[in-house]
Amino acid sequence: MAKEFKLSAERLEELKQELNYLKTVREREVADQIKEARSFGDLSENSEYDEAKNEQGKLYSRIAEVENILANYVIIEEHEEAPNSVRLGSKIRVLDLEFGEEESYEVVGSQEADPMNGRISEDSPFGRALLGKAVGEEVHVEAPAGMVRYKVLDIQK
Structure with a gap:
């Protein structure tokens, strides 16, 4: 069973926006960096290419992390059974x-x-x-x- 991530409604919206940004704008930027670094020639000694590939790995790792959170979240809700006690969101x-x-x-x-x-x-x-x-x-x-x-x-x- 996957771990549940407890989120406020605001944090859920932030994560959705981050995922959209990562998959559209940031992914295109990293692809352009790789394309530009390839144009510098020999890939075996091309530090720009290595750095761009590392950046791509970090990007895909963060996308996977955010997608996992969005697939397994629970919204923090107000509970009425113990209104005067500390709970999530207090x-x-x-x-x-x-x-x-x-x-x-x-x-x-x-x-x-x-x-x-x-x-x-x-x-x-x-x-x-x-x-x-x-x-x-x-x-x-x-x-x-x-x-x-x-x-x-x-x-x-």
């Missing part, structure tokens, strides 16, 4: 109980994770620890530096 505010600092995060699918910008994957240790928690509950996360404790302050959908 925007949360937590208090770091050790340092007394407030932090904000959004729980997203692994394809949308960007920890440096506050978007944490549901598959990460912190994301898994947060799922199902309600406002006021403590979250304990095993980190390389030891146990980290947070308190959920606010949950928005």
Whole structure:
């Protein structure tokens, strides 16, 4: 069974647009690079040709990756059964109980994770620890530096 990729509707649209760009504009650009590099002569010592072929390989790899995601995605939807708990798509505010600092995060699918910008994957240790928690509950996360404790302050959908 293929892995399911959990995506927001916005990320789904971004991937569809990326795939369209890769298959139309970018594929044509790479083909032109290869054609131009071939015109330089001997392919055995032609670094431009080698670079263009490498670029083509990266392009086809990314196309296959995006097609796989688009073939196996699940849209993150609002759930009514536990409206006041953390779930995929929730925007949360937590208090770091050790340092007394407030932090904000959004729980997203692994394809949308960007920890440096506050978007944490549901598959990460912190994301898994947060799922199902309600406002006021403590979250304990095993980190390389030891146990980290947070308190959920606010949950928005």
